[in-house]
Amino acid sequence: xxxxxxxxxxxxxxxxxxxxxxxxxxxxxxxxxxxxxxxxxxxxxxxxxxxxxxxxxxxxxxxxxxxxxxxxxxxxxxxxxxxxxxxxxxxxxxxxxxxxxxxxxxxxxxxxxxxxxxxxxxxxxx
Amino acid sequence: xxxxxxxxxxxxxxxxxxxxxxxxxxxxxxxxxxxxxxxxxxxxxxxxxxxxxxxxxxxxxxxxxxxxxxxxxxxxxxxxxxxxxxxxxxxxxxxxxxxxxxxxxxxxxxxxxxxxxxxxxxxxxxxxxxxxxxxxxxxxxxxxxxxxxxxxxxxxxxxxxxxxxxxxxxxxxxxxxxxxxxxxxxxxxxxxxxxxxxxxxxxxxxxxxxxxxxxxxxxxxxxxxxxxxxxxxxxxxxxxxxxxxxxxxxxxxxxxxxxxxxxxxxxxxxxxxxxxxxxxxxxxxxxxxxxxxxxxxxxxxxxxxxxxxxxxxxxxxxxxxxxxxxxxxxxxxxxxxxxxxxxxxxxxxxxxxxxxxxxxxxxxxxxxxxxxxxxxxxxxxxxxxxxxxxxxxxxxxxxxxxxxxxxxxxxxxxxxxxxxxxxxxxxxxxxxxxxxxxxxxxxxxxx
Numbered sequence: 021x022x023x024x025x026x027x028x029x030x031x032x033x034x035x036x037x038x039x040x041x042x043x044x045x046x047x048x049x050x051x052x053x054x055x056x057x058x059x060x061x062x063x064x065x066x067x068x069x070x071x072x073x074x075x076x077x078x079x080x081x082x083x084x085x086x087x088x089x090x091x092x093x094x095x096x097x098x099x100x101x102x103x104x105x106x107x108x109x110x111x112x113x114x115x116x117x118x119x120x121x122x123x124x125x126x127x128x129x130x131x132x133x134x135x136x137x138x139x140x141x142x143x144x145x146x
Numbered sequence: 147x148x149x150x151x152x153x154x155x156x157x158x159x160x161x162x163x164x165x166x167x168x169x170x171x172x173x174x175x176x177x178x179x180x181x182x183x184x185x186x187x188x189x190x191x192x193x194x195x196x197x198x199x200x201x202x203x204x205x206x207x208x209x210x211x212x213x214x215x216x217x218x219x220x221x222x223x224x225x226x227x228x229x230x231x232x233x234x235x236x237x238x239x240x241x242x243x244x245x246x247x248x249x250x251x252x253x254x255x256x257x258x259x260x261x262x263x264x265x266x267x268x269x270x271x272x273x274x275x276x277x278x279x280x281x282x283x284x285x286x287x288x289x290x291x292x293x294x295x296x297x298x299x300x301x302x303x304x305x306x307x308x309x310x311x312x313x314x315x316x317x318x319x320x321x322x323x324x325x326x327x328x329x330x331x332x333x334x335x336x337x338x339x340x341x342x343x344x345x346x347x348x349x350x351x352x353x354x355x356x357x358x359x360x361x362x363x364x365x366x367x368x369x370x371x372x373x374x375x376x377x378x379x380x381x382x383x384x385x386x387x388x389x390x391x392x393x394x395x396x397x398x399x400x401x402x403x404x405x406x407x408x409x410x411x412x413x414x415x416x417x418x419x420x421x422x423x424x425x426x427x428x429x430x431x432x433x434x435x436x437x438x439x440x441x442x443x444x445x446x447x448x449x450x451x452x453x454x455x456x457x458x459x460x461x462x463x464x465x466x467x468x469x470x471x472x473x474x475x476x477x478x479x480x481x482x483x484x485x486x487x488x489x490x491x492x493x494x495x496x497x498x499x500x501x502x503x504x505x506x507x508x509x510x511x512x513x514x515x516x517x518x519x520x521x522x523x524x525x526x527x528x529x530x531x532x533x534x535x536x537x538x539x540x541x542x543x544x545x546x547x548x549x550x551x552x553x554x555x556x557x558x559x560x561x562x563x564x565x566x567x568x569x570x571x572x573x574x575x576x577x578x579x580x581x582x583x584x585x586x587x588x589x590x591x592x593x
Contacts, residue, residue, distance in 0.1 A: 060434065
């Protein structure tokens with residue numbers, strides 16, 4: 021299982037990368053590996069707003085469909101349209117292929133997220 | 147009546163012995179003597195099969211069906227020409243008796259028929275995706291409303307009062323328990339009041355539902371409505387008579403997000419209220435939000451074409467609690483009927499049917515207006531139904547028509563209280579010039 025040191029993680033297996041005012045959100049390597057071959061990603065509308073933990077989309081694999089939960093509250097700035105035609109991108113490189121970018125509404129919420137080492141421990145238990 | 151041999155005395159004896167009692171009365175020994183009837187029930191003696199048959203047939207004779215009467219009643223259910231090939235194909239036992247025939251291993255024929263039904267319905271409505279069908283037009287409309295609420299994460303369903311009142315009733319019933327609000331928009335001169343509709347659009351509006359041709363027979367202008375609805379990021383749901391699409395622009399062409407309607411028109415008989423056929427088509431964008439079953443075409447391990455249920459993550463198998471709907475039933479036999487109907491007629495045929503509806507209904511309308519005794523209630527384009535008014539009550543007019551073996555129109559006042567003495571008449575392709583002339587002459591003769 022791969023993690024990246026510079027990212028923050030949620031217990032729901034999403035990662036977030038804060039880049040100035042903007043943050044990118046995707047699913048972790050552990051998530052893509054558990055789901056198996058991903059065949060569809062449902063993306064939210066740009067400009068829609070979500071509170072921490074809200075479902076902002078779904079990923080469907082050949083064996084399951086899972087909700088995507090937003091790690092911190094925010095407004096959708098961009099969605100990765102490439103995933104519509106190539107959902108397998110999430111299997112190939114889940115850290116390069118982000119799903120949404122958001123404007124974080126409350127930076128304090130970032131403190132509740134996990135660093136790579138903590139996240140790995142959680143995955144080990146699952 | 148015993149058209150078969152029931153239990154013999156010997157059978158009864160063996161069964162009683164097996165459970166350790168000596169007579170059937172012993173089965174009732176727990177019931178106190180004082181409350182027992184102790185005599186035979188006061189009903190007639192049994193009849194022979196022959197007697198029963200003739201008795202029931204006699205009662206049935208007092209029914210008046212559209213075989214006995216000439217039907218000018220529409221209002222959601224239509225007396226249409228049904229090609230005889232339909233009954234020959236649908237009564238094959240492979241189709242007729244199969245229940246939930248979705249297993250790919252044993253049901254390739256049914257699955258292929260459903261796949262083809264989906265294809266013709268998507269083509270007819272101008273949409274990209276169709277489900278395998280639903281119970282009827284009303285429940286298809288409900289499913290579309292729920293789907294819109296799920297897609298938009300909004301709670302208000304705005305519906306025009308020109309939508310079939312019975313469909314609106316079903317919507318009301320369902321939405322009450324789905325925590326969604328139903329907002330009804332008045333009509334003006336027989337069509338949706340667009341200004342009022344605009345006023346109701348806001349960030350809570352999940353969808354707008356409009357019927358065209360509407361319940362009052364008129365064709366709704368939806369170009370502007372489409373713009374307002376989409377500017378508001380709501381979904382446009384169009385409810386329509388599929389036959390009308392033989393001549394009118396398809397809802398897909400003017401930007402509908404979901405198209406639903408009653409498919410009875412497509413080769414299904416009127417059946418005293420059911421079973422009917424709900425259809426629901428949408429765009430690729432909402433493909434994964436569509437309720438019910440979808441059949442897809444694929445290739446098997448040997449590279450041969452085959453059919454399977456597809457996109458099932460939408461429904462109960464995987465995400466029961468998250469699915470926009472848990473409905474899994476379709477109306478396979480009625481969908482098959484629609485498929486045979488549409489393929490028998492072909493593109494030209496359905497255009498011809500639609501064209502005849504327009505011509506014949508306009509001929510009847512024109513004759514009635516020329517008589518001077520009937521006035522047009524609306525002044526807008528219509529498909530095959532129109533409303534006329536006279537000085538007499540619709541009940542009285544229909545009574546006279548019935549005496550002349552004609553089933554008259556729908557009394558508008560039942561659902562639209564401001565339209566007194568107004569009758570919604572329907573003329574389908576089945577009506578001949580002679581029948582229409584008889585209708586108008588009987589109507590003109592009413593003093």
